[in-house]
Amino acid sequence: MTMTFPLPTTVPLRGGTTLGWGVIGPGEIANDFTATLHANSDQRVVAVGSRSPERAAAFAARHGVPTAHGSYEALVADPTVDVVYVASPHPQHLEHALLAIAAGKHVLVEKPMTTSEADTRRLASAARDAGVFAMEAMWTRYLPGTTVIAQLLADGELGDVRLAMVDVGWPHEPDPNDRMFDRAQGGGALLDAGVYAHWFARFATGAPVTSSTTGVVSDGGVDLQSVTVSTATGGAQSVATTSMTAWTPGLATIAGSRATVRYTDHFVFPASFALHHGADADRWSEPSGLRGRQGLVWQAVALADYVAEGRTESPLHGLDESIGLAASLDAARAAVSEQDTSAP
Helix, strand or coil: CCCCCCCCCCCCCCCCCCCEEEEECCCHHHHHHHHHHHHHCCCEEEEEECCCHHHHHHHHHHHCCCEEECCHHHHHHCCCCCEEEECCCHHHHHHHHHHHHHCCCEEEECCCCCCCHHHHHHHHHHHHHHCCCEEECCHHHHCHHHHHHHHHHHHCCCCCEEEEEEEEECCCCCCCCCHHHCHHHCCCHHHHHHHHHHHHHHHHHCCEEEEEEEEEECCCCCEEEEEEEEEECCCCEEEEEEECCCCCCCCCEEEECCCEEEECCCCCCCCCEEEEECCEEEEECCCCCCCHHHHHHHHHHHHHHHHHCCCCCCCCCCHHHHHHHHHHHHHHHHHHHHHCCECC
């Protein structure tokens, strides 16, 4: 029996509300973000800010951005900027987001929103007090495939969710000069790749009520890999695995009492999946043609529509969800550190 999947309810990539975007932190992720916005939507980056005027100017020239600022203060004061995309390293997210919020700008803050639950609460409170829109850049939540799976879950097509399994891992060569191996700079697998795994586990089963994490740390105290087993209200369990010592395929699974969803591509990116009813499977294929980080565009277009609707939070991944996710990452990082288990 072939199933008719619910149509993605993501907003059109063109023809909606257009915002002027400012970028803080013109690095790799900001390059990919700006490139897909300009290629695949009506959203436009109108300004970029960096402490290095030369770096800002190079980014602006590469992407056809009208204005390059030599400071973050100048960027957030730019009247052409409606929303600031904070793409700086993790430990700087709070400072840069608060700067933009204080200037009355909306913010899209790269994941993890901050490096702790306490700081995420502080950012959320500042945005709520200022009445500006604030959103964690959990872009995977806004992809068409995720939208379809969310609808399948809401419609009860899987029955009662019993188990979710998810892995995210990208290897990094050990390098004492790489921030990934420096805890003070937000290093470690959990804040880099694990944020996706822990988000997906919560998406599939709900917020955990109990969890246990084991893992491996570097000599410098950075988590290199971990496995977290959690149980949510109602008894659904999840297994979230993350690593920066090995590559994993990212083939996430949600198993229910009636059916199971299994990704056939890496779930973080625009991906396809199969819906299994025992030995039978119905397949859903990503229809857009966008690949990899081109998928960053959906979250930006969604944000623009939310702002036009007068919202101050995302209805799909709101500030309370970001706070809960930060709490899960705090707990996992603490558990791994307490084990004092060094890498072989």
